[in-house]
Amino acid sequence: MEYGNRHLFLVQSLAPRLQKILDFDSKNITLGIFGYNATLIGIANIYFFETAITSVIVFNLSCVISVFITKWIPRYLKLPAFTAPFVFITWFIILIVNFINLKPSNDVLNFANNIHTEGLGEAVGQEYIYKGTESQV
Numbered sequence: 063m064e065y066g067n068r069h070l071f072l073v074q075s076l077a078p079r080l081q082k083i084l085d086f087d088s089k090n091i092t093l094g095i096f097g098y099n100a101t102l103i104g105i106a107n108i109y110f111f112e113t114a115i116t117s118v119i120v121f122n123l124s125c126v127i128s129v130f131i132t133k134w135i136p137r138y139l140k141l142p143a144f145t146a147p148f149v150f151i152t153w154f155i156i157l158i159v160n161f162i163n164l165k166p167s168n169d170v171l172n173f174a175n176n177i178h179t180e181g182l183g184e185a186v187g188q189e190y191i192y193k194g195t196e197s198q199v
Contacts, residue, residue: 076100076125080096080126080129081096081129081133084129086129086133090132095132095143095144096128096129096132098145099128099129099131099132099143099145099147099148100125100128100129102145102148102152103121103124103125103128103147103148103151103152104121104125106148106152106155107120107121107124107155108167109167109169109170110152110155110156110166110167110170111159111164111165111166111167112164112165112166112167112168114164114165116162116163116164117164120155120162120164124151124152124155127147127151128147128148128151131143131146131147131150131151132147135147
């Protein structure tokens with residue numbers, strides 16, 4: 063996890079610096095929006111993928127892209143960005159993981175191998191899939 067701590071520190075300082083270089087609104091640097099999304103992406107990268115050169119490259123590119131998405135969402139969609147860049151980028155990386163040769167971390171593999179469900183109703187605390195429909199009839 064030492065890799066993660068150092069890399070998160072780097073990204074937390076890199077995103078606001080990139081914002082200053084690109085002359086984005088200085089109010090957002092004070093709010094920490096750009097660094098926050100980059101940090102969330104870093105945490106997801108550390109959790110979902112093994113540490114390798116590919117994951118470091120993807121992580122750095124993702125953080126740079128998040129700065130631009132954070133800037134463009136309010137400008138073109140007239141909505142606050144909040145954590146949308148983190149969500150978009152993380153899901154995109156998870157979808158293309160096989161194409162960019164990223165290996166999932168052991169935590170993710172252990173979770174995926176230990177999933178055991180009794181049906182769809184279990185997601186809402188019900189034992190069987192038809193349990194919720196009994197009271198409706």
